[in-house]
Amino acid sequence: AQKITQTQPGMFVQEKEAVTLDCTYDTSDPSYGLFWYKQPSSGEMIFLIYQGSYDQQNATEGRYSLNFQKARKSANLVISASQLGDSAMYFCAMRGSGTASKLTFGTGTRLQVTL
Amino acid sequence: DTEVTQTPKHLVMGMTNKKSLKCEQHMGHRAMYWYKQKAKKPPELMFVYSYEKLSINESVPSRFSPECPNSSLLNLHLHALQPEDSALYLCASSQPGTSGRATYNEQFFGPGTRLTVL
Numbered sequence: 287a288q289k290i291t292q293t294q295p296g297m298f299v300q301e302k303e304a305v306t307l308d309c310t311y312d313t314s315d316p317s318y319g320l321f322w323y324k325q326p327s328s329g330e331m332i333f334l335i336y337q338g339s340y341d342q343q344n345a346t347e348g349r350y351s352l353n354f355q356k357a358r359k360s361a362n363l364v365i366s367a368s369q370l371g372d373s374a375m376y377f378c379a380m381r382g383s384g385t386a387s388k389l390t391f392g393t394g395t396r397l398q399v400t401l
Numbered sequence: 402d403t404e405v406t407q408t409p410k411h412l413v414m415g416m417t418n419k420k421s422l423k424c425e426q427h428m429g430h431r432a433m434y435w436y437k438q439k440a441k442k443p444p445e446l447m448f449v450y451s452y453e454k455l456s457i458n459e460s461v462p463s464r465f466s467p468e469c470p471n472s473s474l475l476n477l478h479l480h481a482l483q484p485e486d487s488a489l490y491l492c493a494s495s496q497p498g499t500s501g502r503a504t505y506n507e508q509f510f511g512p513g514t515r516l517t518v519l
Binding site: 319321323328329330331332333336377381388389391392393394 | 434438441442443444446449457489491493506507508509510511512513515
């Protein structure tokens with residue numbers, strides 16, 4: 287079974303500051319992928335960044351980077367230079383191997399960017 | 402075209418009604434998904450279609466009936482729903498995974514249908 291844990295129900299960050307959203311996971315699958323999605327109040331899930339379990343380097347996508355520590359089973363999302371538009375719910379998710387494997391989501395972290 | 406479309410955006414229905422949700426993608430993806438999301442909760446997987454065949458049903462009540470008429474379309478037929486079925490219903494698509502190896506198969510989500518059951 288796979289499990290994703292996000293321990294921060296809500297976070298505040300000032301505009302232009304960096305923020306780290308925590309995510310830990312548990313799986314017995316040797317091959318897995320970790321995703322971060324952003325969900326604004328409009329409801330659409332927006333893909334941000336992906337990290338494969340065998341990737342040697344931490345993933346980066348623009349202002350988003352993933353701090354992947356495999357031994358600690360953590361995959362924290364770092365958002366640099368926060369913007370007001372970053373205010374949203376953020377979900378960490380895991381996908382195992384298999385032809386029709388599903389995403390397992392964490393409970394999410396609501397990020398509020400302030401002036 | 403990297404878009405998943407869903408119709409309708411909003412739906413209000415009574416417990417005796419029959420309605421359908423529609424999802425469409427033209428990215429050539431061969432896996433499509435239905436999720437249910439209650440307020441302030443993560444999405445919960447309902448169904449997965451892989452190559453137009455139902456591959457995962459997460460013990461969803463029979464009042465929800467999925468259909469995949471072709472590789473671009475996914476429907477969710479609703480009948481005799483309960484008020485607790487009110488939620489955001491999200492559709493997603495991706496390339497299918499590879500057996501034995503987790504691959505980067507990002508799921509693209511649609512904007513969702515907000516369903517209210519009276």
